[in-house]
Amino acid sequence: MNGAYIATIGLEVHAQLLTRSKMFCSCAATYGEPENRHTCPVCLGLPGALPVPNRTAVEMAIRVGLAAGGRIARRTKFDRKNYFYPDLPKGYQISQFDMPLCEGGEIEIRGESGAKKVGIIRIHLEEDAGKSLHDDPDGTLVDLNRCGVPLIEIVSAPDMSSPAEAYAYLTEVRRLVRWLGICDGNLEEGSLRCDANVSVTREGAPLGIPIEVKNLNSFHGVERALTYEIKRQTEALQAGETVSRQTCLWDPERGITRVMRTKEQAHDYRYFPEPDLIELEVEPDWVEQIRARLPELPWERRLRFAEMPGMRPVDADLLTSESEIADYFEDVLSATGNDVSRSIRWVTGEALRWRKELGRGERFPVSASATGSLAQLESQGKASGIAAKTIYEEMAHTGRDDPAAIMKEKGLEQVSDEGELAAVLRQIIEDNPKESERYRSGEKKLQAFFIGQVMKATKGKADPKLVGKLLHKILEIG
Amino acid sequence: MNEKAGRELTLSRRAELLQSGELDLAGLAEDGLKQAQDKSDLNAFITLLPERARQDVERVKRSLKNGQAGPLAGTVLAVKDNIALEGEPLTCASRILDGYISPYTATALQRLIDAGVVIIGKANMDEFAMGSSNENSAYGPVRNPHDPERVPGGSSGGSAAAVAAGIVTAALGSDTGGSVRQPAALCGVIGLKPTYGRVSRYGLVAFGSSLDQIGVLAGSCDETARVFQVMAGEDPLDNTTSPTPVPDCVATLNRGARGLKIGIPEEYGGEGLHPVIERAISEVAELLTDRGAEVKPCSLPHTEWTIPTYYIISSAECSSNLARYDGVRYGLRLQADDSVAKTFLSATQNGGQECPPHQSTITPGDTVRQTRQSGFGPEVRRRIMLGTYVLSSGYYDAYYLKAQKARRLIREDFVNVFREFDLLLTPTAPTTAFRLGEKIDDPLSMYLSDVFTASANLAGIPTISCPWGKDDSGLPIGVQLMADDFREDLLLAVAAVIEAAR
Numbered sequence: 001m002n003g004a005y006i007a008t009i010g011l012e013v014h015a016q017l018l019t020r021s022k023m024f025c026s027c028a029a030t031y032g033e034p035e036n037r038h039t040c041p042v043c044l045g046l047p048g049a050l051p052v053p054n055r056t057a058v059e060m061a062i063r064v065g066l067a068a069g070g071r072i073a074r075r076t077k078f079d080r081k082n083y084f085y086p087d088l089p090k091g092y093q094i095s096q097f098d099m100p101l102c103e104g105g106e107i108e109i110r111g112e113s114g115a116k117k118v119g120i121i122r123i124h125l126e127e128d129a130g131k132s133l134h135d136d137p138d139g140t141l142v143d144l145n146r147c148g149v150p151l152i153e154i155v156s157a158p159d160m161s162s163p164a165e166a167y168a169y170l171t172e173v174r175r176l177v178r179w180l181g182i183c184d185g186n187l188e189e190g191s192l193r194c195d196a197n198v199s200v201t202r203e204g205a206p207l208g209i210p211i212e213v214k215n216l217n218s219f220h221g222v223e224r225a226l227t228y229e230i231k232r233q234t235e236a237l238q239a240g241e242t243v244s245r246q247t248c249l250w251d252p253e254r255g256i257t258r259v260m261r262t263k264e265q266a267h268d269y270r271y272f273p274e275p276d277l278i279e280l281e282v283e284p285d286w287v288e289q290i291r292a293r294l295p296e297l298p299w300e301r302r303l304r305f306a307e308m309p310g311m312r313p314v315d316a317d318l319l320t321s322e323s324e325i326a327d328y329f330e331d332v333l334s335a336t337g338n339d340v341s342r343s344i345r346w347v348t349g350e351a352l353r354w355r356k357e358l359g360r361g362e363r364f365p366v367s368a369s370a371t372g373s374l375a376q377l378e379s380q381g382k383a384s385g386i387a388a389k390t391i392y393e394e395m396a397h398t399g400r401d402d403p404a405a406i407m408k409e410k411g412l413e414q415v416s417d418e419g420e421l422a423a424v425l426r427q428i429i430e431d432n433p434k435e436s437e438r439y440r441s442g443e444k445k446l447q448a449f450f451i452g453q454v455m456k457a458t459k460g461k462a463d464p465k466l467v468g469k470l471l472h473k474i475l476e477i478g
Numbered sequence: 479m480n481e482k483a484g485r486e487l488t489l490s491r492r493a494e495l496l497q498s499g500e501l502d503l504a505g506l507a508e509d510g511l512k513q514a515q516d517k518s519d520l521n522a523f524i525t526l527l528p529e530r531a532r533q534d535v536e537r538v539k540r541s542l543k544n545g546q547a548g549p550l551a552g553t554v555l556a557v558k559d560n561i562a563l564e565g566e567p568l569t570c571a572s573r574i575l576d577g578y579i580s581p582y583t584a585t586a587l588q589r590l591i592d593a594g595v596v597i598i599g600k601a602n603m604d605e606f607a608m609g610s611s612n613e614n615s616a617y618g619p620v621r622n623p624h625d626p627e628r629v630p631g632g633s634s635g636g637s638a639a640a641v642a643a644g645i646v647t648a649a650l651g652s653d654t655g656g657s658v659r660q661p662a663a664l665c666g667v668i669g670l671k672p673t674y675g676r677v678s679r680y681g682l683v684a685f686g687s688s689l690d691q692i693g694v695l696a697g698s699c700d701e702t703a704r705v706f707q708v709m710a711g712e713d714p715l716d717n718t719t720s721p722t723p724v725p726d727c728v729a730t731l732n733r734g735a736r737g738l739k740i741g742i743p744e745e746y747g748g749e750g751l752h753p754v755i756e757r758a759i760s761e762v763a764e765l766l767t768d769r770g771a772e773v774k775p776c777s778l779p780h781t782e783w784t785i786p787t788y789y790i791i792s793s794a795e796c797s798s799n800l801a802r803y804d805g806v807r808y809g810l811r812l813q814a815d816d817s818v819a820k821t822f823l824s825a826t827q828n829g830g831q832e833c834p835p836h837q838s839t840i841t842p843g844d845t846v847r848q849t850r851q852s853g854f855g856p857e858v859r860r861r862i863m864l865g866t867y868v869l870s871s872g873y874y875d876a877y878y879l880k881a882q883k884a885r886r887l888i889r890e891d892f893v894n895v896f897r898e899f900d901l902l903l904t905p906t907a908p909t910t911a912f913r914l915g916e917k918i919d920d921p922l923s924m925y926l927s928d929v930f931t932a933s934a935n936l937a938g939i940p941t942i943s944c945p946w947g948k949d950d951s952g953l954p955i956g957v958q959l960m961a962d963d964f965r966e967d968l969l970l971a972v973a974a975v976i977e978a979a980r
Contacts, residue, residue, distance in 0.1 A: 041581065046580070047560075047578070047580070048680065050718075091801020092798050272795075275688035276718065
């Protein structure tokens with residue numbers, strides 16, 4: 001009876017859709033505006049107001065469903081989820097209960113033990129609630145700008161068995177929704193939210209009671225909370241206690257989960273069909289049009305990249321982590337005439353580094369064609385690696401896209417003139433007799449020392465390969 | 479011409495006289511307002527809008543002068559106080575909406591305003607349109623103009639009384655289970671409930687969203703048809719409105735009854751029905767036969783399920799629709815005090831963790847509870863409880879789901895019968911106007927007032943009540959015509975036949 005305890009995890013991910021207007025009214029779905037600016041009778045739940053569904057939101061949800069390989073419902077409907085809360089103006093949330101827009105599908109993750117498919121149970125549409133602001137001394141304030149913003153809820157199957165897998169799954173979901181351009185995927189700001197259901201049981205025994213953990217508002221939080229909760233449940237079971245159904249809240253500051261609702265306090269949401277909205281007929285033609293417009297999906301692209309000669313799996317992962325990076329890489333690749341290795345090196349190196357330091361969001365500060373031309377200057381031996389990096393930095397800061405011109409202006413052309421380099425080298429050999437002697441007597445690693453000295457003397461313009469050859473010639477052959 | 483005589487004309491004739499200057503719109507509206515004040519004992523209005531009426535008059539007069547008068551120039555209108563009018567109070571006859579001013583106008587009402595109506599006030603009603611006697615109003619009961627000791631019916635009692643008393647020429651009501659037709663019958667006026675989806679509900683405060691329709695009450699079929707014609711049609715703001723084109727119901731108002739097959743459902747009679755009403759049905763059947771219609775019995779076999787089905791579905795929807803009245807954003811708010819908090823302490827622990835920590839034990843939930851306890855009247859509370867119950871997990875299948883199935887059967891009854899018949903003829907209400915207080919303590923008997931009307935809401939079909947004769951006490955009797963979806967034209971034409979024979 002001492003079998004190992006195993007965890008079973010399922011995630012419910014809410015993603016705010018990047019529509020211009022809200023789910024059921026024409027208010028702007030934008031953020032960072034003064035409180036209650038984007039409101040109207042519909043999203044304020046004023047007496048007599050009625051919802052009208054946002055077609056773009058439905059389309060975005062269908063895109064995710066298709067990308068995950070799910071079945072899009074021919075007919076779907078909305079339902080009311082009833083509960084009282086001050087930031088829920090109608091006293092109910094319009095959601096989908098028994099006829100979700102999408103069912104089935106799966107998302108492949110890179111778990112600890114390689115690739116693994118996590119099933120998707122359903123994807124449905126709903127509206128967001130407002131925001132309660134609890135820090136005002138006079139009481140709770142409510143901001144309804146967010147109220148009515150479209151959300152999709154992606155419910156996974158309980159297919160994950162470790163916090164690391166949950167982390168990997170969430171990473172994949174985030175990449176997918178960003179890839180499809182339907183959500184900006186920001187966990188910290190709440191545009192992507194995650195609740196977990198986790199249960200622990202002895203290996204081979206039936207599934208345990210799932211505990212819902214809420215408030216996982218960072219990737220790190222998901223991992224930490226699940227680790228904590230699995231440990232807590234395991235210890236409880238080891239101590240012979242039973243785990244009862246409950247909803248917990250993750251407290252990131254104290255690093256613990258707290259009970260929010262016990263089974264007895266569970267809400268009865270009294271779901272029933274939303275009578276203000278007619279059943280939604282999803283035309284198969286429309287779904288096919290949406291399917292046809294789907295971009296190449298991240299895993300498809302990763303596979304294609306991975307087949308390129310010289311592409312390591314880790315490079316393929318990084319290059320397909322965002323569609324913007326993948327697009328950029330492909331543009332650099334074509335600008336270098338399909339020099340895969342060099343393109344990988346430039347994109348994963350300088351391009352991503354300077355995007356992070358200087359770019360605005362997904363934008364790269366240097367165009368792909370300029371990066372490609374620079375890579376070619378390097379491959380043709382016109383610019384040394386060091387010089388090329390200097391040129392890249394200049395382009396990143398100025399936005400210029402003419403690396404050859406910068407190279408000339410700054411005098412960064414690589415010195416490949418044998419006579420010129422030999423003269424410099426001879427001087428260095430003369431100035432460093434000890435090292436020269438050691439090299440002659442077989443200490444070949446001193447080659448790096450001489451190349452470094454030549455680079456220093458030529459301000460990085462020397463062709464290091466040529467210097468190595470000359471060194472060999474002068475000191476060994478004489 | 480004096481205003482009273484003017485009001486009694488058909489709308490088309492009134493419009494002509496307004497255009498020629500023989501009748502003065504300002505006088506018509508002022509007289510309406512004066513009548514409302516003189517007859518304030520009826521309590522037909524919650525809010526009178528003299529200022530707004532004057533502005534409407536000026537606007538319509540300008541359009542008359544420019545020769546651009548809308549089709550409803552000359553209609554003096556009362557609006558049931560559950561229909562939103564920008565800048566004016568919207569009470570639904572409930573304390574819970576104390577102080578609430580609507581920032582927008584209902585689509586249907588806006589169409590009427592654009593067509594030239596003059597609005598003189600917001601009419602009294604049963605709270606949130608729940609009731610059949612207009613006794614469930616936070617603003618006091620409405621009295622029947624035919625006998626002030628009797629009810630006007632409900633829930634559009636103020637609208638019906640205002641038309642019957644000659645204060646307005648037409649009124650808007652809302653009909654969820656008979657709330658336009660039953661008061662129309664009890665007050666002796668025309669009451670039309672359009673097909674579900676024919677008139678936009680945007681701006682009509684929801685009671686039972688899948689049943690509610692804005693309807694028209696008026697003294698004549700002509701005015702009813704004209705008001706309906708303007709309101710009807712698809713609205714992008716109401717997802718449940720139908721794109722089916724609206725036929726010209728005014729043009730066909732004189733088509734008569736010739737050639738129509740009219741059924742009298744066997745199930746719409748029996749014990750509760752007053753003999754005087756039964757006689758009225760026979761007389762109307764005879765009249766319509768005489769005018770060339772073929773009248774014969776028919777059957778709607780699932781009729782007995784109407785009342786339970788209706789009360790389950792309407793209450794379920796109302797329990798959700800009325801959840802928004804929580805005192806957080808508008809209307810009445812009663813701040814919970816500690817005593818209240820203690821009373822509900824056990825309840826507040828449910829989900830208490832979600833609430834912010836306060837110095838006291840009071841949570842926002844307590845304020846919501848306190849507000850709703852005091853803000854809603856007893857009938858509304860009863861329906862919210864009933865509706866909450868039938869949607870609860872464990873009871874949903876037995877009540878709500880079963881009611882949905884029964885509703886489909888009731889609808890199928892009508893679909894089947896309209897394969898053979900053009901119209902159905904039934905009583906509107908089982909009795910004529912009853913006494914104030916007579917049924918208020920017996921909800922079940924009150925609910926049976928809807929026995930002939932609620933089926934049309936469940937089925938979504940259009941129906942009209944028109945007056946036919948009076949009982950021994952001189953109280954009006956109403957007969958109801960029902961038609962297939964979107965056949966308001968037939969209802970109005972046959973009602974006009976009945977009207978002409980009165």
